[in-house]
Amino acid sequence: MDETQYKAFYNRVGAENGWDFSRVKCVSEGVKWDFYNEVAKRCGKSDLLLDIGTGGGEQLLSLSDAASLLVGIDNADGMVRTAQANAAAAGKANVRMLRMDADRIEFPDGFFDVVSCRHAPFCAAEAARVLKPGGVFLTQQVSEGDKSNLGEAFGRRQTAAKDGTLRDRYVNELTEAGFREIHTLEYDAAEYYETAEDLVFLLKHTPIVPNFGRADGDFAALHGFIAKYRTSRGIRTNAKRFMITARK
Secondary structure (H helix, E strand, C coil): CCHHHHHHHHHHHHHHCCCCCCCCCEEEECCCCCHHHHHHHHCCCCCEEEEECCCCCHHHHCCCCCCCEEEEEECCHHHHHHHHHHHHHHCCCCEEEEECECCECCCCCCCEEEEEEECCCCCHHHHHHHEEEEEEEEEEEECCCCCHHHHHHHCCCCCCCCCCHHHHHHHHHHHHCCCEEEEEEEEEEEEEECCHHHHHHHHHCCCCCCCCCCCCCHHHHHHHHHHHHEECCEEEEEEEEEEEEEEC
């Protein structure tokens, strides 16, 4: 996918579903942290939290008691509409969902105590600008080695870059933006999807296999994949993630 295709895909998913995968039945083994639990640990009750690329806002809303004000931003109209509807339904008066670009955050310098970003692009310089001195930035991202057997089965994947490329780029950008105490962690967990329908939902609502279902042979590849990787625990693939924490 090029940038235009990805944005169109992301906007469509946002309008249809937000970033809510709670209906997917999947068991993971080897996950070393829960990202939004890590965010909550860094928040004080009087803190202001910014979540970049908040998607449908489901995860941010779960943290409403962790900080005084929580702001989720996303640049996709469909995602923001879903996030705002989710926030209204939840009735959380201290949570705001706004349409905003990560490289042009419309808040003053030093406004937030904590900035988070999960599975979305961010601008290190902008994150640094809106953080207070001593503030903390956290991001979790999908590693290039994620869902490696799916990429092999379909002959295409979200990225062809070498594993670790994105992690190293972000560490360099955060360093250049003036962050200190930069730490990285990663895991490569096994995932077991209970049914074929659970796996199809994942593929339709993520760019793991670009344009899944549109290429000739996709469903034959899917059947072959399921036959090869079905186990007593479910259909196996992997989830590879890295997390970076940094202090301004």
